[in-house]
Amino acid sequence: xxxGGPSWQGRRVLVTGHTGFKGGWLSLWLRELxxxxxxxxxxxxxxxxxxxxxxxxxxxTHVEGDVRELxxxxxxxxxxxxxxxxxxxxxxxxxxxxxxxxxxxATNVMGTAHVLEACRRIDGVRAVVCVTSxxxxxxxxWVWPYREGDPMGGHDPYSSSKGAxxxxxxxxxxxxxxxxxxxxxxRAGNVIGGGDWAADRLVPDIVRALLAGxxxxxxxxxxxxxxxxxLDALSxxxxxxxRLLENGNQFACGWNFGPSDEDARPVRWIVERMLAxxxxxxxxxxxxxxxxxxxxxxxxxxxxxxSELGWVPRLRLEDALRKVVEWHSDVAGGxxxxxxxxxxxxxxxxxxxxxSRAQAA
Numbered sequence: 001x002x003x004g005g006p007s008w009q010g011r012r013v014l015v016t017g018h019t020g021f022k023g024g025w026l027s028l029w030l031r032e033l034x035x036x037x038x039x040x041x042x043x044x045x046x047x048x049x050x051x052x053x054x055x056x057x058x059x060x061t062h063v064e065g066d067v068r069e070l071x072x073x074x075x076x077x078x079x080x081x082x083x084x085x086x087x088x089x090x091x092x093x094x095x096x097x098x099x100x101x102x103x104x105x106a107t108n109v110m111g112t113a114h115v116l117e118a119c120r121r122i123d124g125v126r127a128v129v130c131v132t133s134x135x136x137x138x139x140x141x142w143v144w145p146y147r148e149g150d151p152m153g154g155h156d157p158y159s160s161s162k163g164a165x166x167x168x169x170x171x172x173x174x175x176x177x178x179x180x181x182x183x184x185x186x187r188a189g190n191v192i193g194g195g196d197w198a199a200d201r202l203v204p205d206i207v208r209a210l211l212a213g214x215x216x217x218x219x220x221x222x223x224x225x226x227x228x229x230x231l232d233a234l235s236x237x238x239x240x241x242x243r244l245l246e247n248g249n250q251f252a253c254g255w256n257f258g259p260s261d262e263d264a265r266p267v268r269w270i271v272e273r274m275l276a277x278x279x280x281x282x283x284x285x286x287x288x289x290x291x292x293x294x295x296x297x298x299x300x301x302x303x304x305x306x307s308e309l310g311w312v313p314r315l316r317l318e319d320a321l322r323k324v325v326e327w328h329s330d331v332a333g334g335x336x337x338x339x340x341x342x343x344x345x346x347x348x349x350x351x352x353x354x355x356s357r358a359q360a361a
Contacts, residue, residue, distance in 0.1 A: 009034035014082035016040045016067055016115060017089030018060065021196040022131070024050040025230050025341070026086060026237065031059045032345055038080035040065050040073070041089055050195030053337035067111030074118040077125070084241050085128045087115045094135070095200045097158035108161035109168060116172040119181055127244035128183045129237055130169045134226060134258065134300050136162040136187055145226075145261070145299035148187075148254040166254065173252060182244040182252040188233035189226030189258040189300055192320060194327020194341065196230075202267060206274050207328050209282070216275075216284040221268035224297045228259040229320035231348045232313040239309050255309070258300030263317040273318060277325045314351050 013030050017023035018039025030037050037060040044051040051057070061080070065072040067089045077085070090108050091097065097104040112130060119125045137146040138153025152167060154160030166185055173183045192203045199205075202218075209216040236257035243251040258264075271284050305311040315323070323344060331337045 007034070010036060011084065012036045012038070012080060012082045014038045014040060014077060014080045014085045015060075016073075016085070016087045016111075018056065018062075019044040019049065019051040020088065020090075020092070021050050021193070021198065022191060022230060022234065023086075023088040024054065024056055024195065025193060026088065026234050027056060027060050028054060028338075028341060029231075029234060029238070029345060032342065037061065038063060038076070038082065040067075040076040040080075042066055046197040046199070048197055050197070050337075050341075053195060053331065054341055055338055067114055068106050070114045070117060073114045074121060077118040077122050081124055083124065083126045084245070085115065085119055085125055086237065086241070087112060087128065087130045089115075090131070091158070091161075092133075093198060093200055094156055094158045097156055097161065101157035104157045105161050105164070108158075109164045112165040112168050113172070116168065116176075116183065119183075120172070120176050125181050127241050128177075128181060129241050129244070130165070130183065130185045131237065132165050132169075132185055132187050133159070133162040134187050134189050134256070134298060135159040136166045138163070139298060141297050143297070143299075145258070145264075145301035146256070147301045148256055148304055170254075177252070178249075182249060184240050184244060184252050185254045186237050186240055187254065187256050187300065188236070189228050189264075189298075191228060191230045191233050192324055193230030194324055194331070194344065195337065202270060203274070203324060206271060207324070210275075210278050210280055211328070211332060213282070215282055216271055217287045218267060218271055218284045219287060221266065221271070221284075221286060223267050224264055224299070225267070226258040226264045226298065226300050227270060227317050227320070228257075228263065228313055229315045229323060231345070232259070232315055232320075233257050235314070235348075235352065236305060236309070236311050239305075239311050243309065251308075255305050256300045256302045257305055257311065257313075258302045259313050259317065261299070263313075264299045265317060270321070273321050274325060277322050278329070312355070314348065314355055
C-alpha cells in the first residue's frame, strides 16, 4: 500500500481533470493501487503533457467532457458508478484568470457545483474530495499561515473563484450531504513535480528555459509560497478519502496540506536551486513592465492534518526540486515517462513507509 487505510483494490474511482498535471499523477497513483479509475476531462491542456507522456489513456477509462456542462458530468458519474470522486478539473492559472475571468468562474465555481449536483442525484457515491487551492483564503499578506477556518476570498479572479468553490462545497455539504455521501475539500500549496508543463507557472517555465538553454524569466523573485512535491499533496487527498470511507462525517470538512514552515521559500531561492540541481551555468532575469497582481506572501497551517490524519510532508523542498529535475532530465534523455513516474511513486512509498515506522516507534 502506498497510503494505507482501506484497500483501493478494485474500488471504482472517478477523477475529474485527469488530463492535467495533478489529476494525471493522482490517476496513475490510484491505478497503481489497483483502483478502477475513470477520468473525466477536457483534452490535455498542454503539449507535451503528463497525460500523453505517460500514456494514461491506456491505463484508465478516459472520458472527454467539460465540467461546465451538467448533463455531461452527470452522464460520466452515472456510467462510472464511482464510490469515490476526486474533483480536480479547473482553470488553474492566476495570470490566465485575468484574461479569461468568466471562463475561470464558470469552470472553477459552476464546475464544482455540477460535480456535486451529479453526486447528489446519483446513488452509490460514498466520498467526494474537492480540490481547491491555498489561494482560496482572503490573503492579508501577513506572516501567519492560514488555517481552515479563516475567511475565503481572493484578489484576482482565480483566487476568488477558488474561495467561491469552497463556499459551494460547504453549502452542498450542509444542505444535501448530512447523511450518506461525505464531502471534503482539500487545499495544497504550490505543487511541483515532473510532467507539469503549464504556461506562466514558475517551475515549468524554468524547465522549459533549461531545456532550451535560455535564461529563465522570473516575474516576482521575492514572492514567498508554500512549495511542495505533488506526491505529498496527493497523499493528503488520498488520506482524506480513506477517512471519509472509514469514519464518516467527522472528516467531511476542509483540510490544508502544506509543507513544513522552512519550505515556504521565495521564488529566487527556487530558481537558484533548480539551476544548481541541473548543473546549468545559466542565470535568470526579471522581465520589464507591469505584471498582474499576485500575492507576495502565502503560507498554510497544516497542523489539523498532522494531528487528525497523521499526515506529514515526506519530501523536503530540495529533494522535491531534485525529483523535478530528475524526471525531466530522464524523459528528455529518452527514458519512458511512465516508468520514471512509477519509479518515483515507488521511491515515495519507501520514504513514506520508513517515516511512518519511525513515527510509530
